[in-house]
Amino acid sequence: MKFIDEAKIEVIAGDGGNGVASFCREKFRPFGGPDGGDGGKGGSIWAVADRNINTLVDYRYSKLHKARDGENGRGADCYGKGADDIMLRMPVGTLIADHLTGEIIADLTEHGQVELLAKGGEGGWGNIHFKSSTNRAPRQKGDGKPGERRELQLELKVLADVGLLGMPNAGKSTFITAVSNARPKIADYPFTTLHPNLGVVRVGHEKSFVIADIPGLIEGAADGAGLGVQFLRHLQRTGLLLHVVDLAPFDDTVDPVKEAKALVKELKKYDEALVEKPRWLVLNKLDVVPEDERKKRVKDFVKRFGWKAPVFEISALNRDGCEDLVMAIYAHLAEKKQNEHRAEETSMTEEARGINSIDPDDPRFKLME
């Protein structure tokens, strides 16, 4: 499932500093001549593609990016200081367009790619540049040029990193609402969610991931019961599944362990590869369980379900435990990504060094020894 993550930002490059008209006024140098320096250049704004950034969510928080103006020139041949450029780090895959004209300004396809978004204004000339044989005392000076200013539309096609699995009413949509920008419908009847929703979860500055909420599954789903398993295909490219379980069902004839086992069975029937994916257990609605019963209920569940891997206890409604879960997810995804990069880099350097192509029986190597 592809989903467009987008943000609108405004970039304002710095204006160039003004040049000055000034004359040398030193004792014993009565006609010292022009000595007005140039203005410094205004700061430019650039986009840099960075594979460590996953979404555009940070740009929804900071929309205006303004570089500083260059300093004005001064007398005594002093040039104004240029302002620093601003580098905006964006995910690889970001498409940057001019918001007003729709013109594509940049397509960030590779890690490290740098593109100019708004050019800083040039500084104006000081009067030293206007000196000529006919005009020894020029009073002209140039004003700094204004920096470019643009409204930009950023777009990124994202895939979900994490998928939510669970019976109807388990609280999947409540959870995605608690932790992300998605606002799906939530209600106390089954099959409230009829189509998948994606949400961007922001963990911190430049730290985010995407989570998918899909309709609930019930026993027999693989054979078409309920809404069927058609939506499971959206989870095939996610790196982690969260199995959300309602630990305090309203109807006390419902056994959460039986339901959880039924769900795993449907998952297996649909696709063994999904079952092999990292899957964490998320026990929800803990707020409804009396405090002195919680430990026992969780322990019983885990034992009867036969679960060893990570278990999280949360209340999606009042957000208890949600932050810890989100941090753990981010750490898991970041580690996975780092391992992938490491593997990629190792194979690239080996290729560059020709390691894979060295044949120890090659007579040339024997000669070199």
Ligand SMILES: Nc1nc2c(ncn2[C@@H]2O[C@H](COP(=O)(O)OP(=O)(O)OP(=O)(O)O)[C@@H](O)[C@H]2O)c(=O)[nH]1
């Ligand atoms: N007390 C309590 N209620 C919760 C919690 N999480 C969800 N609920 C309630 O459970 C009901 C179902 O929540 P949803 O988030 O719609 O469940 P869902 O898993 O998305 O359900 P479907 O979309 O039908 O598959 C709603 O009435 C929620 O308010 C929780 O942590 N505590």
Ligand SMILES: [Mg+2]
């Ligand atoms: Mg739902």
